[in-house]
Amino acid sequence: xxxxxxxxxxxxxxxxxxxxxxxxxxxxxxxxxxxxxxxxxxxxxxxxxxxxxxxxxxxxxxxxxxxxxxxxxxxxxxxxxxxxxxxxxxxxxxxxxxxxxxxxxxxxxxxxxxxxxxxxxxxxxxxxxxxxxxxxxxxxxxxxxxxxxxxxxxxxxxxxxxxxxxxxxxxxxxxxxxxxxxxxxxxxxxxxxxxxxxxxxxxxxxxxxxxxxxxxxxxxxxxxxxxxxxxxxxxxxxxxxxxxxxxxxxxxxxxxxxxxxxxxxxxxxxxxxxxxxxxxxxxxxxxxxxxxxxxxxxxxxxxxxxxxxxxxxxxxxxxxxxxxxxxxxxxxxxxxxxxxxxxxxxxxxxxxxxxxxxxxxxxxxxxxxxxxxxxxxxxxxxxxxxxxxxxxxxxxxxxxxxxxxxxxxxxxxxxxxxxxxxxxxxxxxxxxxxxxxxxxxxxxxxxxxxxxxxxxxxxxxxxxxxxxxxxxxxxxxxxxxxxxxxxxxxxxxxxxxxx
Amino acid sequence: xxxxxxxxxxxxxxxxxxxxxxxxxxxxxxxxxxxxxxxxxxxxxxxxxxxxxxxxxxxxxxxxxxxxxxxxxxxxxxxxxxxxxxxxxxxxxxxxxxxxxxxxxxxxxxxxxxxxxxxxxxxxxxxxxxxxxxxxxxxxxxxxxxxxxxxxxxxxxxxxxxxxxxxxxxxxxxxxxxxxxxxxxxxxxxxxxxxxxxxxxxxxxxxxxxxxxxxxxxxxxxxxxxxxxxxxxxxxxxxxxxxxxxxxxxxxxxxxxxxxxxxxxxxxxxxxxxxxxxxxxxxxxxxxxxxxxxxxxxxxxxxxxxxxxxxxxxxxxxxxxxxxxxxxxxxxxxxxxxxxxxxxxxxxxxxxxx
Numbered sequence: 086x087x088x089x090x091x092x093x094x095x096x097x098x099x100x101x102x103x104x105x106x107x108x109x110x111x112x113x114x115x116x117x118x119x120x121x122x123x124x125x126x127x128x129x130x131x132x133x134x135x136x137x138x139x140x141x142x143x144x145x146x147x148x149x150x151x152x153x154x155x156x157x158x159x160x161x162x163x164x165x166x167x168x169x170x171x172x173x174x175x176x177x178x179x180x181x182x183x184x185x186x187x188x189x190x191x192x193x194x195x196x197x198x199x200x201x202x203x204x205x206x207x208x209x210x211x212x213x214x215x216x217x218x219x220x221x222x223x224x225x226x227x228x229x230x231x232x233x234x235x236x237x238x239x240x241x242x243x244x245x246x247x248x249x250x251x252x253x254x255x256x257x258x259x260x261x262x263x264x265x266x267x268x269x270x271x272x273x274x275x276x277x278x279x280x281x282x283x284x285x286x287x288x289x290x291x292x293x294x295x296x297x298x299x300x301x302x303x304x305x306x307x308x309x310x311x312x313x314x315x316x317x318x319x320x321x322x323x324x325x326x327x328x329x330x331x332x333x334x335x336x337x338x339x340x341x342x343x344x345x346x347x348x349x350x351x352x353x354x355x356x357x358x359x360x361x362x363x364x365x366x367x368x369x370x371x372x373x374x375x376x377x378x379x380x381x382x383x384x385x386x387x388x389x390x391x392x393x394x395x396x397x398x399x400x401x402x403x404x405x406x407x408x409x410x411x412x413x414x415x416x417x418x419x420x421x422x423x424x425x426x427x428x429x430x431x432x433x434x435x436x437x438x439x440x441x442x443x444x445x446x447x448x449x450x451x452x453x454x455x456x457x458x459x460x461x462x463x464x465x466x467x468x469x470x471x472x473x474x475x476x477x478x479x480x481x482x483x484x485x486x487x488x489x490x491x492x493x494x495x496x497x498x499x500x501x502x503x504x505x506x507x508x509x510x511x512x513x514x515x516x517x518x519x520x521x522x523x524x525x526x527x528x529x530x531x532x533x534x535x536x537x538x539x540x541x542x543x544x545x546x547x548x549x550x551x552x553x554x555x556x557x558x559x560x561x562x563x564x565x566x567x568x569x570x571x572x573x574x575x576x577x578x579x580x581x582x583x584x
Numbered sequence: 585x586x587x588x589x590x591x592x593x594x595x596x597x598x599x600x601x602x603x604x605x606x607x608x609x610x611x612x613x614x615x616x617x618x619x620x621x622x623x624x625x626x627x628x629x630x631x632x633x634x635x636x637x638x639x640x641x642x643x644x645x646x647x648x649x650x651x652x653x654x655x656x657x658x659x660x661x662x663x664x665x666x667x668x669x670x671x672x673x674x675x676x677x678x679x680x681x682x683x684x685x686x687x688x689x690x691x692x693x694x695x696x697x698x699x700x701x702x703x704x705x706x707x708x709x710x711x712x713x714x715x716x717x718x719x720x721x722x723x724x725x726x727x728x729x730x731x732x733x734x735x736x737x738x739x740x741x742x743x744x745x746x747x748x749x750x751x752x753x754x755x756x757x758x759x760x761x762x763x764x765x766x767x768x769x770x771x772x773x774x775x776x777x778x779x780x781x782x783x784x785x786x787x788x789x790x791x792x793x794x795x796x797x798x799x800x801x802x803x804x805x806x807x808x809x810x811x812x813x814x815x816x817x818x819x820x821x822x823x824x825x826x827x828x829x830x831x832x833x834x835x836x837x838x839x840x841x842x843x844x845x846x847x848x849x850x851x852x853x854x855x856x857x858x859x860x861x862x863x864x865x866x867x868x869x870x871x872x873x874x875x876x877x878x879x880x881x882x883x884x885x886x887x888x889x890x891x892x893x894x895x896x897x898x899x900x901x902x903x904x905x906x907x908x909x910x911x912x913x914x915x916x917x918x919x920x921x922x923x924x925x926x927x928x929x930x931x932x933x934x935x936x937x938x
Contacts, residue, residue, distance in 0.1 A: 385815075410817025424815045427808035429875055434801070442802045443817035449798045492816075 086111045086274040087132070087163070087243050092141035094127050101127040103298040104141070109243055109274035114265055116277045116289035116307065119319055120511040123295040125278055129247055132276070133165040134158030145243075164241030166232045168248035168278075168509060169422075174221030178214045179203060182235050206234045210264050224373055226257035233261070237268070244268065245276045248509055250284060256372060258537075262288045280511065281538070282315055294318040320513060340364050340529040341398035343384060343500055348393035353379035355555040356393065361533060363398060363499075366526045368542040368549030369535040372575055376555040377535050381502045384533060385409045385416045398499045398531060410443045414500045415493035419508030421482070425489035428478030432469070432488055433460035435477050439496040463491045467521060483514025490521065501525060503534040507541060519545050539568045551575055626924050627868050627884040630917070634891050642898040650894070652776060656845075658890030659783040660685070660838040661857050665864035665882040666790050667834030670827040672865055673794070674807040675874035676731040678828055680720060681835040682857040683742035686850075688713050688839025690746040693755040693849025702764035709843075710836045716742065717832020721825030731828065739858065746851040755849035768844035779841045783883070786837065790879040803827055807874025860910075864889060867917040888917060 087109040094102040102124045109115050119125050130136040132143065134152030143150050145161060152158040155165075173181055179199045180187070188198035200216055207213065210230045214223055220231065229249060236244060246265065250258035258281075265288055269275050279285050285292060286307055294302035294315060302310070302318040340363015347356045354376050361367040369377035382388045383395050386403030395402055403409035410416075418424040426435050437456045441447045447456065461473045467487045471480045477488060486507065493501070503522065507515040522545060526532045536542050542549050548562035551574040559574045561567075639646035664681040671678040688709045695705035720738055724731040758765070771778040794800040802823045806813040813820060843849065866872065867888060868881025892913045896906055 406814055407817040407819060416815050418815065423809075424811050427805060427812060427875070430805075430808055434805070438801075438805055438812075438818075439816045441798060442805050442813075445798070445819075447798075450796055451798075453796070 086146065088144045089128075089132060090142050090144075092128065092131055092138045092143075094124075094131065094136065094139050100298050102131070102138070105295065105298065105300045106141075106303070107132075107276075107293055107300070108304060109276055111242070111272050111274050112269055113290045114269045114275045114277050114288050115304070116279065116285040116292045117295065118279065118282065118285055118292060118315065119295035120513055123319070123511075124298040125295055126247070127298075128295065129165065129167075129245055129276070129278060132158075132243075133163055133245055159239055159241075162240075162242035163245070164236035164239045164243070165245040166229075166236050166247065166249055170225075170228055170232065172220045172228050172231060174219065176220060177217045178220055178223075178231065179216045181220050181231055182206075182238055184235070202238065203234070206237050209237075209267070210234055211260055226373060230257070230261065233264075241273065243274045243276065245278075247278045248280065249277075250279060250281065258284065280509065280515075282312055282512075283540075285315075286312065296321055316512065340531065341499075342396075343398060343531045343533070344394075344396045345380070345383070346394045346396075348383060348390045348395060350379050350383060350388050350390050350555075353388070353555055354383070354390070357555070357557055358393075359550060359557065361531050363529040363531050364526055365548075366522065366532040366534060366546045368546035369533060369552065370539070370542055370549050370571055370575055371552035375552040375575075377550070377552040378504070379555070380550075380552075381416070381504055381533060381535055384500060384502050385414055407443070410439060410496070411445075413496075413498045414502060415439075415496065415498035417490055417493055417501060417503045417506050419486070419505030421485045421489050425492075426477040426485060428476065430477060431474045432464060432471055432477055432480075433457045433473040435488060436460035436463055436473075436492045436495050439492050444496055459495065460491075463495050464488065467491050467494075468517065483510045483518075486510050486514065486518065487521075490518065494525075498530065500531045501533065503532065503536075505536050505538070506534065507536075507538065515541075539571045542566075542571060543568050624869065624878050624881045624884065627878075627881045627888070630920075631884045631888050631891065634888060638891065638895040638898065642895070645895065645898050648775070652780065654890050654894040655780050655783075655887065656777050657894070658886050659779045660842055660854070661860050661864060661889075662783055662883050662886040663786055663834045663838040663841075664831075664857060664861035665868070665886045666787060666879045667831035668858075668861045668865045669790070669794065669868075669870045669877040669879050669882045670800075670803055671731070671831050672807075672862070672870045672872060673874050673877035674803045674824065674827055675810065675872075676724070676824060676827065677862065677872075678717070678720065678735050678831040679732065679858045680716075680735040680739040680742055681831060681838075681861055682854045682859075683739035683746070684713050684716060684832055684835035685839050685842070685854040685857060686852070687742040687746040687749075688836050689843050689846075689853055690750045690755060690849045690851050692839060692843045693758060694749060696758050696762075696843075697755060702759075702762045706764065706768075706840045706843075709840055710833060713836025713839065714829045714833040717835075718825050718829035720832065721828035724828070725821045725824055731824075735828075743851070750849060750851040752851065754851075756847075758847050758849075760847050765844050765847050768841055769847060770845075779845065782837065782841060786834070787879055787883045790834075794877060794879050799823070799826065804875055804877070807876075809875075860889060861886070863914045863918070867914065885917070889913060 090106040091104045092102050092106065093104055105124065105128060107115070107128070117125055117128065127136065131138045134155045134157055150161060173184065179196060182203050183199055187194045188202065189195060190198060210233060212227060212230050212234065214227060220228060233249065250261055262284060265275055265277060277285065277289055289307045291304045292302065292307050292310060292315065293300055293304050296319060342360050342362040345357050345359045347358055348354055349356055357380070369380050371377035379388065383390060384403065386405045386409030389404070397403060397412050397414065399412060401412045403412060403414065422428060427438070433456060437460050441451065441456065457473055464471070464473060467490060469484050469487045469491060471484050477485060480488065501522070507518050510518065522532060534542065534545055543566055546566065548560055549566060549571060550557050551559040551561065551571065561570055561574060644650065664685065668678060668681065691712060692705050692709040695708060696702050720731065720735055723729065724734045768778055773781055802818055806818060806820055806823060810820070842853065864885035865882040867885030868878050868883070870877035870882060889910060892909060893906055896909055901909065
């Protein structure tokens with residue numbers, strides 16, 4: 086179907102891709118994996134026409150093609166769903182599905198026609214949104230699926246899914262994996278990019294591993310490679326981080342806790358009591374809307390309980406986001422572009438922003454060199470690759486995520502609230518971030534982690550609280566804390582708890 | 585909080601060694617440490633070129649008294665433009681400065697006519713405009729309305745109050761021999777009108793405020809990423825109120841200087857100044873999307889507009905074409921800025937990443 090050969094791309098002096106070839110067959114799911122910076126996104130951009138290669142050829146059905154831009158690629162049947170959500174949040178579901186070329190009737194947009202065209206595609210993905218709902222009001226998972234619908238409505242022959250599940254909860258990710266399979270069976274050629282290796286193994290027929298711009302494992306049948314060999318191929322010689330043996334779990338309680346007493350947040354939490362001691366890493370798991378994220382919101386002062394009390398280690402009850410920050414709560418979000426960083430500002434301004442601008446320390450008119458120096462120390466401590474004067478937007482995802490952490494550590498927090506802290510981060514950086522978080526817990530901080538990545542919760546946490554319908558339904562620790570166990574606890578239909 | 589703060593660098597390390605330290609850090613990167621040309625340089629350069637070009641064709645234009653008059657005429661909008669930088673840099677806008685200016689002039693004139701000591705009246709005008717600017721901010725914050733709408737409304741309210749108080753007429757019969765009028769209106773220091781000195785001092789003070797202080801950094805951080813600012817615990821409401829109060833205060837300074845110069849309170853003064861001030865700020869490199877800004881740039885932008893207006897007189901362009909020409913200049917200047925930036929990026933490509 087699509088055959089690319091010898092693709093090369095250089096940015097300035099940096100070689101992003103060096104003679105990579107890939108063949109996408111109709112009816113096959115071809116997975117593309119590699120660390121951040123391995124060249125995945127460059128390859129995807131070339132195939133989808135966003136970037137023109139410096140060398141190499143692309144053939145579509147045997148005929149050589151040259152895409153001038155993404156629209157031309159789309160016309161030729163190459164559709165892409167990119168990692169970043171590209172929905173128009175203020176427009177309706179239908180308008181989002183037909184962003185260009187909505188069907189017309191007598192020169193006006195025909196809603197009826199749009200609905201007719203959209204219905205089969207929506208139901209194929211198991212989506213049933215109100216057609217005139219504003220997309221911004223839909224849950225994240227549905228928005229991601231809508232984007233796939235939009236791509237499918239172009240009736241593509243080649244579908245590229247770039248990190249389609251990085252923002253999805255488990256259940257939606259599974260649904261998407263099944264859908265991907267079905268699409269391939271219908272004769273589509275699918276290129277599937279993901280950081281979740283297990284997911285890759287489940288969905289893909291073939292796997293190509295990129296490292297430093299080379300295809301180190303080209304088009305291997307997925308059934309023939311194991312997880313270990315994938316990881317080895319991705320990381321090359323520097324593999325040990327991912328094979329990190331499971332650490333010994335022990336309760337290192339002792340520090341002052343974050344305590345919830347019968348906390349009720351209307352519509353989100355019902356009489357939740359919990360206690361997370363200093364030194365402990367407590368996971369928060371649940372399906373979307375089950376209330377686990379409301380715990381983070383309450384700790385960070387973004388919602389205030391209607392009943393019950395939230396106590397931070399210093400005895401304070403957070404009244405607002407700002408109050409929580411001054412009281413020593415750090416909120417590290419996986420949404421580093423939206424909630425974490427000022428992308429147009431240098432790293433040092435980002436790193437010192439919570440301490441200087443949020444908590445109001447360092448004086449009204451500090452010496453700039455002192456702030457820069459402190460930022461440099463903080464960044465070096467987390468081994469961020471990037472100069473303090475570099476724009477935050479120029480860093481890779483993993484380094485941006487570390488910079489977000491550095492900015493919060495600069496403020497000397499007592500509580501870390503981590504919300505999907507390694508979303509879209511490569512295996513190496515993920516392991517490093519986990520190590521840092523463990524070290525921080527060992528210093529006596531309270532760590533609360535919510536994550537859509539169950540493996541992360543299993544790796545990182547001392548215990549995981551599982552939420553359903555605003556209540557804690559189970560607590561997993563020690564040998565019960567496994568991925569299947571978590572998945573089961575999150576999805577199992579617990580009987581409505583007795584009052 | 586038990587966390588050890590990262591220690592300050594040991595005092596023994598001499599400051600210039602920093603660069604080398606970083607260069608030997610793990611994985612050295614292609615670094616662009618050389619200080620980039622400040623954004624203001626372009627606008628100031630354009631201003632100088634413009635003055636030189638006009639002077640080449642009309643040598644009389646370069647006479648000191650003409651240049652000073654031109655600068656003096658730009659002081660009023662210039663002060664507002666400098667205040668506007670703070671509003672724009674945090675993704676707000678203050679459309680009320682024109683109305684604020686007119687109201688300030690009228691109130692000051694009335695106070696003086698009713699016998700208030702002149703300097704006290706000036707201080708009262710400043711306090712009033714700062715307060716009303718803060719009200720702009722408070723209404724914007726607590727009614728959760730865009731500042732565009734709020735200040736559009738208050739612009740009319742303030743101008744309306746000015747008109748009503750003055751009963752639609754100029755307020756005259758003020759004591760022109762009073763020290764206030766002599767010093768701020770006609771007074772000079774080293775041959776330069778005092779109003780221009782006030783303007784220069786304001787530009788200097790606001791530049792420091794914008795680039796070096798916590799308040800300025802907060803304004804820029806909020807404009808750069810409001811969501812991250814909120815999560816980072818920045819006092820967004822307070823900063824917004826302070827920024828709009830500052831914008832009002834600058835209109836108040838403009839009003840005091842205008843009152844001293846014209847020795848009269850004209851309620852119809854300053855029509856459309858808010859838009860000129862916004863244009864000057866944008867010409868000076870403060871984008872509407874916030875996060876950035878330059879007080880010096882806004883002042884230079886304002887002087888560019890002033891020079892054009894003055895030059896038109898020298899070229900004997902009919903007065904009725906002045907507005908047309910100003911519009912053209914704004915379009916050219918605002919359009920030229922992105923072009924210049926693109927040229928600069930082409931010359932010094934940033935380190936790309938795969």
